[in-house]
Amino acid sequence: MSLPGRATYPEGRELAQVVAGRHRRGTIFKLTFLAALMLAVIALLTLLLQVIDSSFGYVALQNEVQPRELVASLGYGEDVDLVDLSKADLVVLLQQTISNNVGRRLERDQRFFDDRLVFENESKYVELCAGAEPVPGCSATARDQPGVYQLVVERVVQPTVLQTWTLLESVFSRGDIHAEAAAEYPQADLVFRSWVSGRFLVSPQAPDPAVAGVRTAVLGSLWIVAITLLFSFPVGVGAAIYLEEYASDNRLNRLIQTNINNLAGVPSIIYGMLGLAIFVRALEGFSSGAFFGVGGAGATTNGRTIVAAGLTLGLLILPIIIINAQEAIRAVPRSLRQAGMALGATKWQTTRAHVLPSALPGILTGTILAVARALGETAPLVVVGASTFITTDPSGPFSKFTALPIQIYQWTSRPQDEFRNIAAAAIIVLLVMLLTLNATAVILRNRYARRV
Amino acid sequence: MATDASTVGDARAASLKKRARPVEMLIQGFLFVAAAISIVVTIGIVYELGKEALLFFQSEDVTLGEFFSSTTWQPAILDFGIWPLVIATVMVSVIAMLVALPVGLATAIYLSEYASERSRGILKPILEVLAGIPTVVYGYFALTFMTPLLRSILGDGVVEIFNDASAGIVVGILIVPLVSSMAEDALHAVPMSLREAAHALGATKLETSVRIVLPAALSGIAAAFVVAISRAIGETMVVAIAAGAGPKNFTLGEDSLFGHILNPFVAGETMTGHIVRISGGDLSYDSIDYNSIFAIGLTLFLITLVLNMLSRRFVARFREVYE
């Protein structure tokens, strides 16, 4: 190490001063680096805080019909609560409120009583159960009292959300909220509500934000990520191995390299258009499942399926995986490869057994970043044909689908306030999904990350 | 004796040669195909974009000259000059890079050189969560947090409600994990022997990290930069939400350079923002405004291509190879 402007090396006290200066500089820079890290973490926390702030908080819930009135209408006194009523009484309440069609549908899904029908006609029901596709209610046990009570609450009492408040407001301005609620919504109850709940996860979409859920979207996103990874991980790592181990430095391979770097910068929506042209239109036989004999009569078999979306996103993230894998493979010391060769291994054997395991941490980083990207993309999915409203779960890779980011984007653009709350809840679900998916990769990465 | 050994040796050598080849060739073939898929993708993109862009340029309302020289982009009144969109794209990307590169690199150095293995194992995935937050969230974050922050620091009159600076800073935050994770991997992979040699010669930790390890990992760090810049240019949602839906049209000579044209605190729609907005809007797919998005896409593709080729030359000069 040379020192600027000096012909000879310092000695004695001067040496001590110079060394102390270098150490001081080291400490300052160390703190700067740490500050940068903290800045990034703070940015993350601020983002998360905004999301969490909207996912929990007080809501003003008002019942359309008070339970007390319902109980009284049946002739019971003050001492009986709605939840204590018998199943028969509750069914009477339902009959008074819901439309016949809804009642019949509920009964076809699951009967109210074993011995008699409430909404449906006896002969029609027998006909349904004897047919080729019996309705679920034919074989399921009758609804129990708690189940019917739930129905009554949902459809007769109908608690409606009138106003929501954020978490920070709920924690720090409780008094103000109580006052406001008492003044503006005297009939309403003030309840602390978590918008992220089990019910939110298992319910399908609905136009009413209070009952909407993300089930179809979560399943859609999971299917898409699975197909994306299944395609792009082998192809990406394979391409990287080729470029690093096998490719000679000729024009074609340099072109491929520049090409891959360039593809990393193409906007995602253009990948969507490409996916539309190739996977949805040109390869429609493949992506609609017709090639594999999937898709019954009455189903709309076109190419706008999970397979098309998965492959499109696979193309999108391919450059990230390739570039990361390349760097990881390049960083493996040549001595490792030479040792393998010296022992008589073929190129592939050396790569498979020595280079890849060493490069695994870098490859996994690429995978983690790529999955994060794929999970959060909206625009290409919309172009390829993700639905915005769909209530049937995907039955396989050849189904129509929706995805979490699409729901989030849709809900954030609606005017009603409650949609912002469920959008935030959906974002939390997305992040948890991401962490879970990445957890395996992170654990593997930590285990393989030895220092050479 | 010698003949015995040599015949045995020859036989073994012959059988080794015969055994491994077909599998090797097959694997090499598969790997080549994997790499070549990227070429097919590029051809596909250029074809798709070019086909529709051709329709756009063939229309009588727009000429190639106007597209590349006019400084007003307002398709509704048939003005098709690309410059306002390009300038906004460049500005957002530059601001994003100014945020992401220093923060990302510094974070990477800290995680790789200073942090313990355990804290590295925890902090790195935490930062990678930043990469996973949907871009829609970042867009609203820019609008509801960053813009008010900038307005309170610099004043309401200076910073408009839609501006490129908020979008740029937030895109930078979005990109930090890309830079930090990839750069950190590169730094981490540098052999310990280099560090030990530097310490043996009396270098401090800072000097080792910055003067020995960093140059050794330059290839990986450059790759991280390339991915980051590409992502910044190609980002759609954040700019669509936070930078506004109106292109920053200007007239050379009339509008001030730093007050309007290069002012990051005013609204300015980027190329990607425009593509996303028009493709999801109510305009007819037959209209010239709709077809213009393909021309914009093609231009963007060419810009990133030029950028990549330049950066390749630049990086190749500084790359060092250790053992």
Place this chain on the structure above:
Amino acid sequence: MRYSHRLAAVFAVVMLVASACGEGDSGNTTTTTGAQDTTTTASVDGMLPVVDPLDVTGDIVTAGSSTVFPLSEAMAARFEDEGYRGRITIDSIGSGAGFERFCEQGETDISNASRPVKDSEIESCRSIGREPIEFRVGTDALAVTVSPLNTFATDITFEELAVLFSTAVTWQDVRPDWPANPIQRFIPGTDSGTFDYFVEEIFDEDEAPILNAANLQLSEDDNVLVQGIEGDGCDPDDPATTCAVGFFGFAYYAENSDQLNVLSMEGVEPNEANVDAGAYPLARPLFIYSTADLMKQKPQVADFINFYLTHVNEEIIDVGYFPAPPNALEAAEQAWLDAMS
């Protein structure tokens, strides 16, 4: 409010049915009496045959406007709630892309649109053998809003609106007795049907004046426009502060009515009564499109459109829009009947 509407309607139906119950088959609806006849008797409002969603099977594919999406979503969810067991999907991709799928690709059964179909799109449809039928399903009113600090502007005429959104620099340029605060404009982007409609009504389809206006902020997202106007810092006594104005769908104003003031248009306030009566001038139509062939080949499509037209007025207010004028809805129902004959 929505549920008490439904409650009332259902009570009426149940009463009618109950009264017909004991006597056999004279009644309007037939479900609880047990007869299976569902198509030949008239609906509650008289024109269309009653659809029983429980008997409808098969898939329905719809796509189009993001403005019409919440309405179609509400109708589809209700269709499913009342027993539809097929699969209905709605893609919110914009009116233009919706027509592309409907008229060029032939992929969708129903196209949602917040603007009427264009002639070029009809040509495309015909070239693939589709003759589009228009069904008017609702109305979206445009609210022209200012911040609550803006105490001087409460109503405006069409001519003043044109000046306000083009050449005027201060509020005084629009009307002399308004203060001289500069104007800050927040409008939807040029790709939006709202923008198109506004320009059509106020500027007679000429987009140049509004796009060349000073101090113009465009946004993709109406929620963002609301925020921009809310936070403008307008002070009528201090001419240095800017006072914002903007326009967007009425639902966005309704959700934020404490933080925004709406302007009356030519003396008419935007509220349900005025829009229903056709008195509020800035009210744009919402449509769904299909074809007679589709409706006949896929009876579930015809059934869904029937259900839609029959029940849309029960759900539309909750979604945030206004009912279509009665004669427009009747015309839609007539179009349905014509298509099916």
